[in-house]
Every structure is written in structure tokens, then in C-alpha cells.
Amino acid sequence: MREGRGLFGHLLPYLYAAAFIVVVWQLVVTLTKPHVSLLPPPYLVAQGFYELVASGKLFVHAGVSLGRVFSAWFLSMLIAVPLGLAMGRSRLIERLADPLIELLRPISPLAWIPLAILWFGIGESGKIFIVFIGTFFPTLLATVAGVKGIEPHLIHAGQVFGCKSQFSLFRRIVLPAALPSIITGLRISFGTGWAAIIAAELVAARSGLGYLIANGMEILRADQVLVGMIAIGILGVAFDAGLRYVGRRLTWEGAA
């Protein structure tokens, strides 16, 4: 079933959405005739897109943003997944950690931006920090939920069939059983991290897609702003799809 649609079949809904947006956009431009620095027509933005691609600038900025997200996302995974596994299995650890997490979780990563600038300046570490905040909680919560959702009988079966130590139970039962949920959490947190890095770059950066947008605003180039937004959208969708694919490959749920 899954294989049957082919690449084109997967792309079709996105092409439809893109076409829809372009049509509405062109309609708005034709009807309201806004100044080109406010809302340029699609073809001008396409031209700007091409120029930024041709000059390589778009790749540089996208690469910088992706690099920040990936490193912070990876870092948060290294902490959130083990902590989530421990919280899901031990009521004591959960009681200790949960109130802290519940208190910090509602604070949007964006609210941390001013502190991040004060603490780290506008260097890389501040951005890593922001994305870390944005990716940590979704990964953690999905891991905890994954562990808690493990059917008790699977734990029992693991014990009966020779997982004597907590470690072997973790390695052979808890981790594989919770993996689909963990991977989903990682995918979702990549999305939140991607949103957070753009916001952080809007405020304080000299590179990245967020900077490209902020810069476009400063020099009154709405086309540059729109090119940046389009790149953010395309990359977001592409990485989400990629992670979904990797997730299906890695976990047993996709085999159903």
C-alpha cells in the first residue's frame, strides 16, 4: 500500500497546496495592487528565490539554521530520552522531575530569547540553548508516554524470559517497546525546534533563514522575506517527511 503511490503520489497534495496559495496570492495582488515592497507578485518572488539559490546564499543560510537545529535537537535527545525512560519506569524519579517540568514547559522557547541573549550574546550557544528548550519537552513527554504505555505483559514476558537486571530489561524490552513513541516525539520536537530557531534568528543573528527574513524586512525587500518563508516551509515539510520515513524504517509499528 505504502509503496504503491510513488514519489509523485506523495508530492501531489503539496503541489496542490502550493498551487492554491499561488493562485490566491496572485488574485490578491491583482485586485488590491499593493506596493511591491509590501507584497510582490509570485513571479518576482520566484525570481528572487532563483537569485538566492544561484548565488548560493539561500543554501548557506538554510545550512546554518539546520546545523543549529540538528545539534541542539541531538543534544536534547541525549538528555530527554534517558530521563524520559527513567521517569516512565520509576515513580520516584517521576515525582521528583515532573513538577519541575510542568512548571518550565509552558514557558515558550521564545520567552527564553532575551535571557539567552543576555547570557550567551548573539553567538551560537544562545541559539542552541533556545532550540534545546524547544525540543527538550516534546521529546521527554513522548518518551515518558511511550514507556508508560508499554503493556505490562511485555514487561512480565521480558522478566520471565530472562531479563534479570533492570539494564537488560531496559535494553531488550523498555527501549524497543517505547521506540515508536520516542521517534514520534523526536519528529515533533524537530518541528518545534525548527520554529524556535527561526524566531531566535529573527531577533539576534547574523546568519540563518531567520536572519534572511529579518534582513529583508530592514531593507524593505518583501520578496526576500517571502523567499525565506518559503524555504522554511519546504525544509520543514521535507525533514518531517524524512523523519517519518526513518521512523517507519526503524520501528516495528510501521511494519503493521
Add this chain to the structure above:
Amino acid sequence: MSEPHNSSQPGKSITVNGVSKIYQSRGGGEVEACRRIDLEIEAGEFVAIVGPSGCGKSTLLYMMAGFSAPTSGRILCGGVPVSGPDIERSMVFQNYALFPWLNVRGNVEFGLENKGVPRDVRTEKVDRHLKLVGLSEFADKHISELSGGMKQRVAIARAFAVEPGVILMDEPFGALDALTRRFLQRELLRIWREQACTVAFVTHSVPESIFLADRIVVMSARPGELKSMIDVDLPHPRDSTSDGFRDLERRIYADLDEELAKTFSAEGLLG
């Protein structure tokens, strides 16, 4: 066709000695699941435990497995106190409890890996046990691709493959349709005879218990006590339409009906 295999491991006995189990219910009250149960299961014996639902028969089985300790009394396996789950007492669960991230082979191999069995021996044992349950061709299948009956055959192969002293079975065929159930009961007997391990088999089906067991333990309504102990001396394969079978059925149902009446009157359904 199946080579007669080892008589070196004749199974282990289970001794249940004055076992009671009281646990805290969610509401904060105490629930007495089992009361002063004494039961001796001999090495190599097939014992079925029947009783009304909620009588604590599964609680008893889980204590034998070592998942929870008795509130009082003790349980021995092969003369040694049970202190926790152990691979020498393997288990077949009602809802299969197969590992969905492993394929059929991986599931059967799981316990052998943990036992530290070398790879070539492992492969041989897995192959033999998959053949025993008739799933040789399905070794590489994913668990999600199997029917309920096939899943339980994998679970049976997994339980026997580690060559345990005891196999504990918790209503293993309860979720299967009648025909699959009938087929698996025969398969189980065949495999059990070949491996000669001890089996404790919890069920709420009286005919199933008579068809399978050497001895049937009838438990009372909660708190579960030993109500009666019935030896089944019928020759295998047992015919459920024979007089001997019918007589046993009548006896066990008579015992159970008494208990059911208690349960229902406790629930206010009868005068």
C-alpha cells in the same frame, strides 16, 4: 517425525504452602485474593486450575511466576523458594505478550539469548520448536502478520524453547475461537509429552481442563480457596462425549455452581 527429545529434564515440582494474598485496592480497601492455599504439583505433572472469574487463580499463577510475593505462606519450585521471575518457570500469557519489534524467530530466540545459549545451538532449538508448533515457514514473519492462533503458537514455542522446568499458562486459549482452541489443545499436549515439563494451566473452561490435565484444582469464589481436587484418569486423547468425561464435567460444574451462587448472592443478584 519428531525425534524423541531429552528425558534429562523431567520438570520441576511446585509447592504452594499456606499461601494467602491480600492486596490494596485502588479505593484503599483490602482485597483478599487467595486464602491459605496448599497445593503440590509434581514434577512433570499437568495441573489445571479452574474457578469463577475473580477467584484469584491468575493471582496464584503470577505468584508462582514470582511477579508478586504471597502475603503469607511460601511457594517453592523444585524445593527452592521462588523469589522472582526466572527463566526456569516460563509463561504463556492470555494476550500472547509477544514482542512486536521482533519477528517470529526473534521471539522464540529471546529467552535463549538471555540464557547465553550459543548461536548455533540457539538456531537449532528455535528451528525445532517452530517445527513443533508448525510454524517453520513463518520464522521471518512479523508478529503483526499472524493470526491469533498463530501468535499463541509462537508464544508456546517461546515458552518451550527455553526448556524450562515449569510452564505457567494463564488462560492461553481464552481469546481464541473454538476450533483454533481445540486444535491448539492437542498441539499443546503433544509438545508437553515430548518435553515432559511441569504445567500449571489456568482456565475458566471446564472441558478444556478435563481434556488437558492430569489433575484439576477447583477454586472457590473470592477469596480463592482450594475447593476440590480432581484426578483425571481418562486415557488420551480424551473424548469429550465419553461417559467418563461427562461425569467429571458434572462434578466440576456442581462445585463451580455452588461458588457462582455465592458470588452472585454476594453481588445481590440472588435472594
